[in-house]
Amino acid sequence: MNHSVHSTHPRAESIRIREMLLRYFRQGVVAEAGLIAHGRGEAFDYLLGERTTGNAMRAIEAAAATLLSAKKPVISVNGNAAALTAESIVQLARVVGARIEVNLYYRSAAREDSIQLLLKSVGAEQVLGVREAASARIPEIGSDRRRVDPQGIEIADVVLVPLEDGDRTEALVKLGKLVIAVDLNPLSRTAQTATITIVDNIVRALPVLVKTAEHLKTRTREELETITSHFDNQSNLNENIMAIHERLTHLADKQSSGTGPVHTSPSEAQPRTNLNELWRMKNVHKIIMLTAYDYQLAKILDQEDVDLILVGDSLGMVFQGHNNTKEVTMQQMLYHTRAVAAGVTTTPIIADMPLNSDRTEQEAIENARMLLNAGANGVKIEGNKTATIRALLDQKIPVMGHIGLLPQTAERYKVRGTTSVEAEEIMKDALALDAVGVFAIVLESIPEKLSKRITESVRVPTIGIGAGKYCDGQVIVTHDILGLPQTHTPKYVKKYADCGAVLKAAISKFKLEVANGSYPDDEHTYH
Numbered sequence: 001m002n003h004s005v006h007s008t009h010p011r012a013e014s015i016r017i018r019e020m021l022l023r024y025f026r027q028g029v030v031a032e033a034g035l036i037a038h039g040r041g042e043a044f045d046y047l048l049g050e051r052t053t054g055n056a057m058r059a060i061e062a063a064a065a066t067l068l069s070a071k072k073p074v075i076s077v078n079g080n081a082a083a084l085t086a087e088s089i090v091q092l093a094r095v096v097g098a099r100i101e102v103n104l105y106y107r108s109a110a111r112e113d114s115i116q117l118l119l120k121s122v123g124a125e126q127v128l129g130v131r132e133a134a135s136a137r138i139p140e141i142g143s144d145r146r147r148v149d150p151q152g153i154e155i156a157d158v159v160l161v162p163l164e165d166g167d168r169t170e171a172l173v174k175l176g177k178l179v180i181a182v183d184l185n186p187l188s189r190t191a192q193t194a195t196i197t198i199v200d201n202i203v204r205a206l207p208v209l210v211k212t213a214e215h216l217k218t219r220t221r222e223e224l225e226t227i228t229s230h231f232d233n234q235s236n237l238n239e240n241i242m243a244i245h246e247r248l249t250h251l252a253d254k255q256s257s258g259t260g261p262v263h264t265s266p267s268e269a270q271p272r273t274n275l276n277e278l279w280r281m282k283n284v285h286k287i288i289m290l291t292a293y294d295y296q297l298a299k300i301l302d303q304e305d306v307d308l309i310l311v312g313d314s315l316g317m318v319f320q321g322h323n324n325t326k327e328v329t330m331q332q333m334l335y336h337t338r339a340v341a342a343g344v345t346t347t348p349i350i351a352d353m354p355l356n357s358d359r360t361e362q363e364a365i366e367n368a369r370m371l372l373n374a375g376a377n378g379v380k381i382e383g384n385k386t387a388t389i390r391a392l393l394d395q396k397i398p399v400m401g402h403i404g405l406l407p408q409t410a411e412r413y414k415v416r417g418t419t420s421v422e423a424e425e426i427m428k429d430a431l432a433l434d435a436v437g438v439f440a441i442v443l444e445s446i447p448e449k450l451s452k453r454i455t456e457s458v459r460v461p462t463i464g465i466g467a468g469k470y471c472d473g474q475v476i477v478t479h480d481i482l483g484l485p486q487t488h489t490p491k492y493v494k495k496y497a498d499c500g501a502v503l504k505a506a507i508s509k510f511k512l513e514v515a516n517g518s519y520p521d522d523e524h525t526y527h
């Protein structure tokens with residue numbers, strides 16, 4: 001029963017995971033009930049849109065901060081967790097200095113051994129809770145899960161329990177431990193009882209947790225405490241429940257408005273990359289973002305499989321012929337976003353929030369919503385405006401940051417971050433944007449050395465324009481690389497074609513043929 005799933009199958013990833021679980025089931029790592037539990041998780045994953053949401057990202061950040069501040073953190077591992085994320089568990093233990101302990105509902109020496117073996121095969125040095133080592137007992141639990149290691153869970157102050165059951169979560173919390181759970185069901189007793197609940201698939205959540213912990217590792221205790229104190233588990237869970245509600249309402253609306261099965265019409269199609277998962281491309285492949293302001297160019301970019309299309313307010317210069325982007329209005333952005341969306345099937349579209357569209361948080365939310373309704377999948381905001389960005393993220397609006405040279409407010413277009421004071425300011429802005437939860441950061445016109453440092457320090461991808469080769473991706477005005485006439489051509493622009501010359505040649509030939517009577521000829525005339 002080992003089917004190979006074609007990567008283009010719409011459910012390829014979930015089928016791959018199921019088959020992996022089955023393999024581990026046959027090896028004695030996963031219990032029978034583990035297969036059922038996974039199915040229940042998958043159902044919730046479907047409802048959540050099978051992505052790491054902004055809510056999950058916030059819980060992950062709080063979890064990472066809590067683990068890093070813990071004195072004796074322990075990662076409790078069961079069969080499913082080991083089968084699905086053994087490597088991430090071992091990496092996380094290393095980053096946060098946690099111990100790993102096997103804890104099973106269906107305990108048998110053989111399963112304990114298999115799980116221990118699996119963890120060790122991916123680098124675990126020590127695995128607690130195996131066989132006689134699980135000699136202590138947690139009160140109030142009926143199952144074999146009460147057996148814990150006196151060097152591990154029994155003395156832990158923070159326990160990460162991916163895929164836990166409600167009884168044990170409750171018991172651990174009662175013992176005064178901080179419990180971090182990963183559970184796709186925000187309604188489960190585990191989710192509702194844990195101190196921090198990451199409502200996400202463990203397969204996606206654990207690698208992000210590792211990266212987040214790596215990133216937060218240099219923070220002071222005070223900074224970590226600020227992160228945890230800003231996190232409220234109950235409201236995060238409520239947000240998750242609301243997110244499911246909104247998604248279902250949205251899908252039902254689409255069905256009843258006659259657009260039929262949800263992914264069919266091009267403008268309604270789901271983008272092929274979930275913006276909240278753009279971090280996955282970091283260190284994997286360079287992200288390409290190009291600008292478009294109209295249907296035709298958008299269609300070409302979509303067919304060329306660029307990663308992101310930016311409806312940039314650069315249209316003020318490129319399309320309207322101004323010297324800057326300051327005069328672009330919301331109405332113009334909406335008009336161009338609609339035109340671009342008409343040409344795009346699955347490439348995510350990012351629309352710039354133009355100058356003065358975010359003077360208050362409410363105004364920013366309303367304007368960003370309009371851009372999303374016009375066809376954008378996310379918005380880009382210039383500058384370190386953390387409060388506004390947080391307000392947008394709270395409304396589930398994906399936001400891309402933009403620092404370095406900020407054309408909307410810059411007096412002159414010049415390189416930023418060349419002095420150490422300015423470089424530190426830009427670095428701080430990058431960290432702040434990363435922490436607040438933008439899905440990527442544009443770095444414009446800064447020295448390569450600085451963009452390299454930023455790229456290495458933030459979790460999310462950096463996308464450079466005039467920021468050198470170390471960024472995680474590049475963005476550029478498409479008209480610039482096509483060699484079309486511009487009001488301003490910065491140093492970093494490289495022409496990949498001379499479309500200006502191609503257009504001129506075509507126009508001059510047309511003029512000539514009309515003048516000499518060879519156009520329109522018979523072939524191009526109605527008879």
Ligand code: ATP
Binds near residue numbers: 040044185202
């Ligand atoms: P509770 O006792 O907490 O009310 P339960 O009886 O459903 O819930 P279990 O049977 O232990 O508890 O269920 C496991 C939980 O793990 C389910 O809530 C399920 O949604 C969740 N789950 C299963 N697979 C995954 C996964 N891959 N990632 C995250 N959560 C998952």
